[in-house]
Amino acid sequence: MEHAVWNPQAECMDREALEQLQLERLQMTLNLAARNVDFYAKRFRDLALLPEDIRQLSDLTKIPFTTRDDLVRAYPYGLFAVPLRSVVQLRFAAASAEPIVVGYTRQDIRMWTELMCRAMTSAGVGRTDVIQVAFHYSQFPGAFTFNQGAEALGAMFTPAATVSASLQIRMMVDFRSTILASTPSFALNMIPALNVAGRKNDLHLRIGLFGPEGLTPKVRDLLEQGLGLKAYALYGVAEMIEPALAAECSQQRGLHLAEDHFLVEIVDPDTGSPKVLGEEGEVVVTSLSTQGYPLIRLRTGDVSRLQPGPCPCGRTLARLSPVLRRCDDALTVRGVRFYPQSLERIVREVTPDIEDVRVVVHTMHGLGDQVELLVAVPQGGSLPGTVLETMRSRVRRALGLGLRLRQVPAQRLPLAGLTYKTTILEKESPSTGLPF
Numbered sequence: 020m021e022h023a024v025w026n027p028q029a030e031c032m033d034r035e036a037l038e039q040l041q042l043e044r045l046q047m048t049l050n051l052a053a054r055n056v057d058f059y060a061k062r063f064r065d066l067a068l069l070p071e072d073i074r075q076l077s078d079l080t081k082i083p084f085t086t087r088d089d090l091v092r093a094y095p096y097g098l099f100a101v102p103l104r105s106v107v108q109l110r111f112a113a114a115s116a117e118p119i120v121v122g123y124t125r126q127d128i129r130m131w132t133e134l135m136c137r138a139m140t141s142a143g144v145g146r147t148d149v150i151q152v153a154f155h156y157s158q159f160p161g162a163f164t165f166n167q168g169a170e171a172l173g174a175m176f177t178p179a180a181t182v183s184a185s186l187q188i189r190m191m192v193d194f195r196s197t198i199l200a201s202t203p204s205f206a207l208n209m210i211p212a213l214n215v216a217g218r219k220n221d222l223h224l225r226i227g228l229f230g231p232e233g234l235t236p237k238v239r240d241l242l243e244q245g246l247g248l249k250a251y252a253l254y255g256v257a258e259m260i261e262p263a264l265a266a267e268c269s270q271q272r273g274l275h276l277a278e279d280h281f282l283v284e285i286v287d288p289d290t291g292s293p294k295v296l297g298e299e300g301e302v303v304v305t306s307l308s309t310q311g312y313p314l315i316r317l318r319t320g321d322v323s324r325l326q327p328g329p330c331p332c333g334r335t336l337a338r339l340s341p342v343l344r345r346c347d348d349a350l351t352v353r354g355v356r357f358y359p360q361s362l363e364r365i366v367r368e369v370t371p372d373i374e375d376v377r378v379v380v381h382t383m384h385g386l387g388d389q390v391e392l393l394v395a396v397p398q399g400g401s402l403p404g405t406v407l408e409t410m411r412s413r414v415r416r417a418l419g420l421g422l423r424l425r426q427v428p429a430q431r432l433p434l435a436g437l438t439y440k441t442t443i444l445e446k447e448s449p450s451t452g453l454p455f
């Protein structure tokens with residue numbers, strides 16, 4: 020059965036009209052950025068280019084990419100296009116040792132809420148639903164937007180955060196929750212507890228909304244069977260809006276992009292040149308209606324492809340394949356994205372007496388579940404427990420992520436490379452939730 024469409028005018032727009040709207044909004048964004056953001060003003064000056072020289076969408080390639088490093092250098096407010104008094108919400112984006120901050124105006128929040136309503140409606144959520152939002156609210160600030168979306172939809176929401184699996188299950192049963200919103204890994208961890216409690220038949224779940232980790236076909240199957248729901252993937256970009264930049268419809272074959280608010284290109288991660296439609300490459304996004312923090316050609320590091328052809332659901336918005344890998348070495352564990360180099364930098368700042376470092380990510384079904392940091396000291400040396408504790412707490416403070424930290428002799432480290440992944444085939448015990 021097809022699900023309802025929240026905003027048919029925008030989501031089922033004729034492609035030609037959509038591209039005209041995109042061009043108009045792009046020109047407004049370029050003008051806003053060139054006028055109010057020194058970083059972009061300088062770019063236009065250096066290129067001897069004026070915003071009005073971008074006459075068609077394909078002209079956008081004349082403007083260089085914006086990278087995460089550009090965002091870090093502009094911290095905190097260097098890329099804001101409006102005065103701070105017009106900003107109603109500030110968010111740290113993508114936890115890492117080098118933070119960036121994104122500011123949203125009231126209109127930006129309205130746009131984001133609209134996209135959340137579209138995403139939820141396209142997955143089949145309606146006003147009679149009870150939405151259990153099981154995200155860590157500070158690690159994934161996008162969780163708040165489920166609340167705003169649910170309110171706008173007239174549905175009931177219950178912020179469950181990341182309390183233990185047994186408490187989540189109790190809430191699901193007692194509140195008769197019909198929708199679960201969480202990371203795929205957190206939801207997977209509930210399944211053993213559900214089986215042990217023997218409460219699967221007491222659940223009323225219909226739909227799962229999953230992000231920001233990608234949803235692999237295997238994980239989708241496990242979640243659908245284990246929790247008795249239909250699993251839908253959401254996509255977002257932490258530096259813009261996350262989630263709801265793209266969302267799956269009833270077809271579950273690709274995520275419809277909010278193309279009226281964001282322009283998406285797929286480029287070769289090495290050369291930066293555009294890929295042919297349907298080919299895999301790095302996702303590059305330009306905001307089209309954002310006021311507070313407009314970004315032009317942001318390299319996301321996510322690898323995906325656009326799916327050509329119309330969708331039977333009636334939406335004309337292009338579809339993005341689920342994002343399942345990165346073209347850089349960023350890792351995602353329990354919904355938190357970070358770079359292994361930032362962990363190494365943090366521990367080396369605590370003491371210079373470190374010979375080598377390895378970041379080991381234990382994964383279950385390909386989803387990051389637990390991080391272990393192995394620290395090696397020169398032969399004969401040893402770090403005091405207080406130093407190890409300082410490292411652990413600094414990492415936790417920087418990333419908001421608990422981790423195991425072990426001191427090992429250098430010869431026991433895995434060989435070259437900073438990052439290792441191990442696979443956990445079975446959880447050792449029926450989990451009572453994640454060790455946040």
Ligand SMILES: [Zn+2]
Binds near residue numbers: 268270
């Ligand atoms: Zn569709």
